[in-house]
Amino acid sequence: MESHYKKLFKVVSRPTRAGSRLIVLSAVLVVGITLLVVSASFFYTDSNVITDTSKTIIGQSNGLTDKISNLWQGSGSHANIDHEILTYPQIEDALTFKQTSDKRRSEIVKDNMEFYHDFFDKEISEPKKGTLARAPAQGADYDRANATLLVLVRNEELNQLLHTIRQIEEHWNSKFHYPYTFVNDQEFSAKFKQSVNAATSGKCNFVVIPKEIWDPPANIDMDKLFHEIDIMEEQQINYAGKLSYRNMCRFNSGYFYQLDFLKQFKWYWRFEPGTNYFCDIDYDLFKFMEENDKTYGFVISLYDAPQTVETLWPVTLDYVKKNPQFVHPNGAFKWLTENLQNPWHARATEGYSTCHFWSNFEIANMDFYRGEAYSGWIKSLEENGGFYYERWGDAPVHSVGIGLFEDKDKVHWFRDIGYEHSPYKNCPKSDKCSGCSAGDFGPGSLDDQNCMSNWIKLEMSNEQLAWY
Numbered sequence: 252m253e254s255h256y257k258k259l260f261k262v263v264s265r266p267t268r269a270g271s272r273l274i275v276l277s278a279v280l281v282v283g284i285t286l287l288v289v290s291a292s293f294f295y296t297d298s299n300v301i302t303d304t305s306k307t308i309i310g311q312s313n314g315l316t317d318k319i320s321n322l323w324q325g326s327g328s329h330a331n332i333d334h335e336i337l338t339y340p341q342i343e344d345a346l347t348f349k350q351t352s353d354k355r356r357s358e359i360v361k362d363n364m365e366f367y368h369d370f371f372d373k374e375i376s377e378p379k380k381g382t383l384a385r386a387p388a389q390g391a392d393y394d395r396a397n398a399t400l401l402v403l404v405r406n407e408e409l410n411q412l413l414h415t416i417r418q419i420e421e422h423w424n425s426k427f428h429y430p431y432t433f434v435n436d437q438e439f440s441a442k443f444k445q446s447v448n449a450a451t452s453g454k455c456n457f458v459v460i461p462k463e464i465w466d467p468p469a470n471i472d473m474d475k476l477f478h479e480i481d482i483m484e485e486q487q488i489n490y491a492g493k494l495s496y497r498n499m500c501r502f503n504s505g506y507f508y509q510l511d512f513l514k515q516f517k518w519y520w521r522f523e524p525g526t527n528y529f530c531d532i533d534y535d536l537f538k539f540m541e542e543n544d545k546t547y548g549f550v551i552s553l554y555d556a557p558q559t560v561e562t563l564w565p566v567t568l569d570y571v572k573k574n575p576q577f578v579h580p581n582g583a584f585k586w587l588t589e590n591l592q593n594p595w596h597a598r599a600t601e602g603y604s605t606c607h608f609w610s611n612f613e614i615a616n617m618d619f620y621r622g623e624a625y626s627g628w629i630k631s632l633e634e635n636g637g638f639y640y641e642r643w644g645d646a647p648v649h650s651v652g653i654g655l656f657e658d659k660d661k662v663h664w665f666r667d668i669g670y671e672h673s674p675y676k677n678c679p680k681s682d683k684c685s686g687c688s689a690g691d692f693g694p695g696s697l698d699d700q701n702c703m704s705n706w707i708k709l710e711m712s713n714e715q716l717a718w719y
């Protein structure tokens with residue numbers, strides 16, 4: 252806990268680096284806007300131009316090996332841009348957080364937690380939306396969604412994994428029997444396979460990640476990487492010293508959905524060893540996503556350590572400047588740029604709140620990641636190298652991608668899923684839950700890490716609020 256705190260405050264002592272970046276960014280923005288004003292008219296006059304432009308950018312050579320770079324061709328067709336296209340100046344304006352507050356930061360945190368607790372005081376059970384797909388009778392045929400449970404896990408984590416699988420089975424999968432996909436950068440042991448097969452009611456699949464997509468790509472300067480790792484270790488940033496953690500974050504950001512084995516699936520439910528599930532779930536979560544036209548489902552929203560995403564936002568804006576057509580006009584712009592609760596976060600990152608969906612639980616449509624907007628963006632992130640030099644997490648990467656390139660109404664907060672990944676929780680007040688007290692988020696000292704009130708207040712429509 253202590254190091255968690257330290258990492259948050261460390262950034263305050265390093266304003267000069269962020270400051271000098273701001274000057275550089277401003278210059279880049281001025282040039283960018285000028286270029287965009289010139290090019291914006293093309294985007295409006297001929298949709299074929301948009302198509303060709305994006306194609307060129309995605310097809311560019313980037314110094315990565317061809318094998319890797321071919322993964323990001325983007326399988327979506329250009330015709331899938333089905334929304335109004337914003338100009339870059341319009342996007343910049345939308346990404347300028349405009350609310351201000353005279354309150355002290357501690358009061359803002361307190362207000363947001365009060366809002367959070369009031370919200371969780373409302374009893375909920377299941378979404379009041381459409382007909383929920385119920386479990387088949389014992390032994391009856393059931394037409395499952397195109398989906399798998401998914402976990403990246405090591406042999407050594409078997410016990411924590413079984414702990415979580417038992418809960419997922421008890422509360423949900425014993426009724427639906429969805430398959431599992433276990434993914435590892437090493438071979439799974441016989442004992443591992445036997446144990447998970449015995450604990451699950453769905454088919455188990457075991458996938459080993461090919462080395463060439465797990466290890467750092469050729470464009471990473473290993474000397475520079477180890478230098479950056481030293482600096483971050485001095486700052487006591489979580490997992491700073493771990494190369495494998497970076498491999499994992501990068502894999503979870505831009506590779507898992509490209510594994511040959513996973514290509515057969517559209518939906519995944521990602522879970523993590525050691526997490527807890529507190530509530531019975533009596534409807535098919537994948538079908539819920541599908542039937543309600545959702546792309547991404549989450550349970551917890553947090554702030555991130557700004558030092559781990561220092562340049563993610565400017566690099567992203569650079570991509571957006573070249574590809575404004577990908578930005579969804581109904582994106583989660585405010586949540587991404589809020590700067591009241593942890594103002595130094597948005598300063599250190601040049602504009603990103605660091606709010607993200609906590610990705611150790613997610614239920615989402617992999618075709619979104621496989622599409623052109625997200626694929627092209629991941630490719631530009633790869634060229635930058637920040638997955639290694641800065642340790643970008645997959646949670647902020649998924650969240651920024653969804654927040655910019657998807658309609659925020661296609662994001663679903665599973666309020667009814669009681670969940671814990673220590674030290675944080677989502678605890679609904681529901682007769683389906685036990686072992687988790689309603690509204691408990693985590694230790695009070697971490698209240699300022701909660702970004703859930705922002706999501707509710709800034710991005711949820713009344714229609715979505717009425718679902719529970």
Ligand SMILES: *[C@@H]1O[C@H](CO)[C@@H](O)[C@H](O)[C@H]1NC(C)=O
Pocket residue numbers: 397514515516517518618
């Ligand atoms: C499942 O989804 C994947 C990805 O969209 C697709 O390629 C595959 O054909 C789908 N399978 C079925 C049975 O619909």
